[in-house]
Amino acid sequence: MNLADRLHTVAGRLGGRAVLTLDEAELTYGVLDELSARLAGLLRCRGIVAGDRVAIMLPNVPEFGVVYYGVLRIGAVVVPLDPLLKRREIAAYLGDCGARLLIAWHAFAETAEAGSAGTKADCFFVVPEEFRRLLRGVPAEHDIAVMDADDTAVIHYTSGTTGRPKGVELTHANLAGNAATVAHMHALGVDDVVLGALPLYHTFGQTCSLNATVHAGARLTLLRRFEPGRALEVIRRDGVTVFQGVPTMYIALLDHPGASDMSMLRVCTSGGAALPLDVLRAYESRFGCQIIEGYGLSETSPVAATNRGGHGRRPGSIGWPIRGVEMKVVDEEGREAPHGEIGEIVIRGPNVMKGYWNNPAATAEAIRDGWFHTGDLGRVDEDGFFFLVDRRRDVIIRGGYTVYPREVEEVLYEHPAVRQAAVLGVPHPELGEEIEAVVAVREPVSGEELRDFARERVAAYKYPRHISFVDELPVSHTGKILKRALTASRVSYIESNRLTN
Template sequence: MNLADRLHAAAHRLGGRAVLTLDEAELTYGALEELSARLAGLLRCRGIGPGDRVAIMLPNVPEFGVVYYGVLRTGAVVVPLDPLLKRREIAAYLGDCGARLLIAWHAFAETAEAGSAGTKADCFFVVPGEFRRLLRRVAAEPAIAPAAPDDTAVIHYTSGTTGRPKGIELTHGNLGGNAATVARMHALGVDDVVLGALPLYHTFGQTCSLNATVHAGARLTLLNRFDPGRALEVIRRDGVTVFQGVPTMFIALLDHPGASDMSMLRVCASGGAALPLDVLRAYETRFGCEIIEGYGLSETSPVAATNRGGHHRRPGSIGWPIRDVEMKIVDEDGREVPSGEIGEIVVRGPNVMKGYWNDPAATAEAVRDGWFHTGDLGRVDPDGYFFLVDRRRDVIIRGGYTVYPREIEEVLYEHPAVRQAAVVGVPHPELGEEIAAVVALRTPVDGDELRDFVRERVAAYKYPRRLTFVDELPMSPTGKILKRALTP
């Protein structure tokens, strides 16, 4: 089934109900279906058909849904791009996937045009108001292109900044199945309002917010960009029941002076990075709501495992695999390790990507015997709960001892003065690597005091010898701390 069929089915049932809102702007299911069909008609007139790549560079606006489902409706492939990309990044992605068209938000027109120059992609700009007037002059494309489960629907590019960009091919089966699973696990229904704080160009926001909302017939209320005060305002104004976010969002809300009781939130789900246990506990004690932590990567569409609510939740863990998905912990030779031992997390199931676009060598390296090798280190307890330990590339070897940065970060977050923390290894002439911490504070604290706080709680070789205080840690657009951008 084409992902656009999900919208078509929902529009048939719920035509007059709102599906995408942004403050006063609103799209009903019926309007989203009609406008996406007209966008498909426009694309057909431009010669876009099955298998063609169409890049979209749009922020969190209702028009994103129109373009996304309109492209899929033609059988073409969506290539979502961060609207804040620079010219050379845009050129690299467009050139790599051979995009025929770039549909961009009007505010980024200059950069989009510069990035597309010299590629095969034409540019089309979305201007509010004018966009709808244009589409109303175009005949709707009545048919939805048929799609097999293994037909590529979306190519997501990895966030790495070095080497050749890798495009993750996700199929209609990958994305549709994952969205349906999320909707089922969260018991999403027509009365739910989902906070659209996650970027829609990213897999997390696309699957868990947009596609899961449409699958369930719920409503997605959008934020152009995440701001804790604005998020609180929208949660209360629109009666949000489901909040999916990354740890930095939950931390920012925790620190906001206007935050109070949030027990109206039926589901709070965290992913994208490890959630500090101290934050999870604070939400329960201060706000009266439970955060469910999950795990996944863009290559797994993205959800691979998650906690379940109530007594099925194990704080600090990423839960257990979702339906039809398998996970295990393996050593460097691919052999499964005993319970409690640390190894690499590998995933197998219908959520695993088709492969990396035009990169069979990278695909063969990542997917072996059907198992996707995540590069993440974890362990599993005797009850089958998985725990994320760290990224393999982030592990620090200090004087022959292995140090997992996440363990030290968890301790730093326990200190009431710490708002954000990242631990990295820095070169050392004798030890190989030394442990350094970069910290943003909510209240002043002396460096020696913070260092002693950690030293009292971990082995002597683990505490950070170097401490750097900053106002804010560098973040990716999806809310992950960019360790490669730190200068400890």
């Protein structure tokens, strides 16, 4: 088994049909298969072998597919990185996985080089026209490495409450099975055009957009960056039939003056965060297209549950488990909770990760007795529909992007004026949550200075937009900052230096 096998198989049947497009740029199945084989040949020439980790830091461009399937083709492991990462973040991920090579988009060359300095990874930069010319001169690696189903295909990085990056190991079987299930559930076929607005470096976009599209022989039309007016233009121009998005995208479309009837969309799916019911109803009423909500995590490849059409849908819920997957809600003792009672959602099935890269302790904590413990709180009704209630951890979901407070707090603590820091998610009408830092300082400092300090050190969606100053943060007897107490009584704190931009 190799995830790249599916591309090769479909290319043999639909070689002349487009698979990846970005405005005027187009790759057919045949060309994508050939270029990925040449990329595999290039990797061989650079000494990359099966099992080596190759990091890729590319935006939503057709070259992403070339590199992704080329790395998989020789049995190497893809480590997708957000192109917006800063030097320190890149260095942490490359160092943790021991990547041999970082393949980055040319526009991010300076940051990529700085981040890879001091690691084992060489850098290779993708410049579109030069990339094609280079690959034309490389012998193609037509053989596809034979992999075991349990061999690691991709490592997706996510951070825990400890702040240490955790690499989610997803196998060829995890990803191939999840992509096939998504394609089947949404009846994707050769005549479908999927809007590629989700970032391909993220597991949602990678499985549900890229791999599911290839599995079905459909076409993925890419957006480098979601902007509602541009998305509407591409939907109409390219005859998009399937729109996969996060709640902020649907909210942005509702607010856009040029939005009108979009009943040409056959399927709309939403994930990444809970979709407000009012948004769902307004969207469906205005545009005539039903939104199907689902649920998953990087650790579940990612799809674990989803609503279905017709009677298989309950607005406000995350639906029921997908084919072959079991889910239940358990109490603190691990016993299954009665219908309607809130507990932790746990998952078992072929979509659950192999484990966390080089982190057996975290793996053992997350997967117990065969069940993956999500840390998410939910409930299930009498009809088997699951509802996501809250997150046990303090993770912030900002516009569909996951932000880990500890990571941002560590950056704030680097500033000499900061004595205590707590990063929280605060409600936001469009993004779902916005990021706020509550700090106690040892010397005068402006909110603008702290915000700029953080912005220079983390990706653009991570830095705190709001900064509040307090005399002391509430702490436990052991010195741990009590975020729950802080959140509950936040209005009593001094917020005279609050930032809103």
